Amino acid sequence: MLLARSTPLALLLSALGIGVASCSFGGGNALSGKLSLMGEPVQQATINVWRSRGGEDAKLLQTLKSKSDGSFKLALKPEKGSVDYLVAEGGSVNGETADKLTMLTVLDQNTTESVHINELTTVGSVWPNAQLFEGDQLTGSTSALAIGSSQVHNLVNQTSGTFGDTLLNSANLLNSETAVRMNVLSNLLALCGQTSQSTGCTSLLSLTRADNTLAAMISIARQPWNNVAALYQLFESNYPVDQATQLRSSASLPYLLFQPDNFSLSIRLDGGGALALGKLMFDHKGNAWSGANWMPGSQSGVVNSIGGGVTHFGPGGKALSPPITGYNGQGLNGTGWGTGISEKYAWVGTFNNRVGVFSLEDGKALGPATIDQPVGQLQGVGTAGNGDVWIADNTGNHMIHFPGGDYTQGKRISIKGLQAPFGVAIDAQNRVWVSSSFNNKITVFPADSPEQSTAIEVNLGTRGIAVDSTGHVWIAQQTHSPEGALAPGAKIPPGIPANPPQPKTIMQEFAAGAEFYVDNPTLTQSGVAAVISPDLKVVKNDIAKGIAYIPWGVTIDGNDNVWIGNLYGQSLIHICGMQPSTCPEGKSTGDVIHNYQSGVIQITTDVIVDDAGNLWSANNWFDGEVVINKTPNARTSTFPGGQGLVVTYGVAAPVQNPLMGPVRKPD
Template identity: 30%
Template structure:
């Protein structure tokens, strides 16, 4: 059975804190460098003495046991020193657990003192704090507090198992790097990226992060451990037994008991600023904007094998929405932690006004569709520039000619997908056809007529190598065999102005129905699209907003799914548990639906039932109008803020990517035929 919501740290991990020969640090291999790490355990400004501090090397691979590298006990002032041998592997992820035992004076009547079991062996107390060393240079003094614990719980939420933290490369290493975007382990403060624009005071995430830290402090110094564990317990799961595991449970099920958890956090106001009111869900949403002068209308995202995010860009960057912008001539590449990759953004290869089309093929090349987007008032004629795709090597070198790869019927390309054989598919929105590029050889590109489709838009390959393409103009989906032979046309099932398509590991297809949005290609204009967007008053889901499920045989479910935060659906992706995630081009929210693997859903749930809170979904004021949504090898959900909430036609583009940290089950990348666990 597939692990559901991540398996939490169990007693086996904390038992390693017990003294005795059987729990001694493992001998270090010859040649490891001796070093030491100073640190301090604190709650806010209060030092915490007497903590059992253990340094681990995370297991290399799913389920692999972590290695104990060193142990110490914090002094009265909270300080400790860990003497250890630094692992030779530069990819090793190190993390610290500080077990405070049971808060003084809080042991239940009749319980053994200080977390001891009936045999006197230490079992670990309810107050456990954590910090991660991997993913950044070790600070001169490591701070372990509630903030660093929340950072570990969210960023590494998908890499915990019966014996501790473990996972495959690159997801585990990338997750460790993301943890440093949340908390500064050298100071215990909010990390610089979270504290400054486009985050900081511009969104509520920093205040939410501090409130989560207050929630753990309610147990660590406030003694309200039992109440925390009762509220954090997810339906169908064991009750957490320590603060770290409680925080991981909240990360996995952020909509569970959200109001009650907020009330508890308010009892121990340790970190500021904090939320003034309870959130609908405890998702942690980080904004990334690269150098702050490059993203303008990000359309979609595709991940390479290392978890780097390639991003299509509608417009040339412009800070003033009233000044007309022409089509973007760059493709963005972000590291897994949200920084510009070396040399990025990349230019050339025929790029102009890229839309929703971007994919990474089996050889690691990134492909981008040049749709010809531009703002009102741009003097460029886009017609000659909207008939190509561009290709880039992993280092950003353009592999397509100056005018891009043309031919094969490419006209206003939108959705793109690649299969395991290296074939690249392009949905030609303006040509009512599909282009097939066998083995990534653009000189062999050919047009595949799809007369059953009008305005092909979204594209996805299933595990059998078949292509699924949505027809935004005639409420349909076309299925093509791996060689391009049409197999079937799907209608019904609630298909209404469909946009994105995603397939799961079982061959089912999930289609987002915008309900109202006519994509601006062919005989549909940007004015038509803008008029439809103008009907979004923010008062509630728009007509036809839903998701359609189609079986591998092409049979749609009788009724579409309409709840869980589906407002104006666009991007859709399936995670490593076959759970479904949906972005919205309005409403500032993400929907999460139970997929076809019911073992990954809460007990009693049905396929399509919302896991995110009904009505609200997972909202965030960091979101604007989102198009692309994809999931990386660490389980982070990435979204493209494509348009501003109130768009101006001269330059409607948004300027950020938004990442829900650790929210989903990790996915092996690049995506080439249904999701798979790394």
């Protein structure tokens, strides 16, 4: 059976129209169901109907049996803030017992008249919720359950049992393996539907160390890189090519023609002004926020640009901010790495020297924030556990402090030796850690005594910075040494001095980076990650060497494992953190666990983990050459900005958002 726990946040979520995980069945009307496997009815299966809320045990609503045609009926009365899901166990297919067959459909508010349970709804329901299972129980906070359940429709239509509309749009279907991976996974699950395929079923369960198909899918979703070759070979051997048609006639179309690198499932989300996103952040309701470098549909790049606004996505991936412009109303003109969340507000630091402040409730513009002295162009935003907000003045070489998160009380602070501050993180001791996009120093200072700063020497050009639950700090570095040595084979673009002065604008810095990318088309590696101890010592400084290519964003998951947005590598790097017991066997601190790539993942700045354990990443740039093009081509002139954001399902340990201080595990 599946159980779940949740806590009541749903009325607010529902009021915002963000896809709260509850079933709205029009006052308890009958819901017609169909249970099938590979198009054949599953007869006499036990169907348990469960309802879950955060912080509470799941409630068994009904137990049903499927009929000879696989049909069933049930009635569900709406209950806001709840998650309802159906679990089908056993039964028979074509007269043969299927005792290892367990399938799942997680419902949402769109399931109003009929519901399907089949192999595809199982895959589509498991991946967004993969980290919420404890054994055979579905658990999590209210926000986690809301996120997991409301993401299902992106992958699968619970009513028809077919692919979801988001997956079928051209941004996803034509740019990733997600659909064909889902079909192969579905076909593997179907091996346990008939005793005639018992050998294949046994192999599937053995490879995943599972005792039924639902447990097998959960295992694959959590570690999609594990046993990939064996799983793909199992598919090939059980769905052979028909020589007459040259197709795997018994397999679902389309299917994988080549062995994948992993069985992760990724979806690209867009709309709401989401172009060239920099830093992603979540609020306490599971909403994603990000400032946009540039405005969608414009011909913006580093030469000329129209800055974007602030984007806002609900837990299910629906854009809540207005199209094209996003939220604004404060005269903001583009945001880089400067997005942060406090208890009440979304904050952005902009390219035109302003701090924008928005209500978390409705996106209403509340700023710009008041600062006691002039500031330059802004980058990272960090929120402390006590609610203080710190913002990096990148071109002015200052920090801006908002005590208690009061946006009317901003104070500009000078820090000894601080140059081009970029990323900001605050540890449990209320020390502020700041990276630099220009020099080779990490600056650390007590929040109540900024004059007592310490500089830690690292590699030249740091970007993302994050604090784990042990107090260790992880950073992304874009070169290999304090002097900024490039990777073998890299060259400095013409016209750029070997030791350039600090750029006067953020766009100048971006232009230099884009020119490096364009002038090194065969380069695949530059930069590494590092970890620094709570006593300010560099512990390890060659992490992800050979894989990292201009690493940028860094985030920590609930197991203290590390994720990096690998900018020019166009990938998401998963690294074993300070607690190797949570890592795969044989992996130790600093080892790369896997490097995720997909056609929907473009030139990526940031990665961040949601409350359900899904990984969200920001597509910052799309076409690097167009970014710096001074003579635009009409066909490609709107191509600089990265398109939307990407969710990679179920691969990370859940956290508690918003990020205020170090990473927090769920309550």
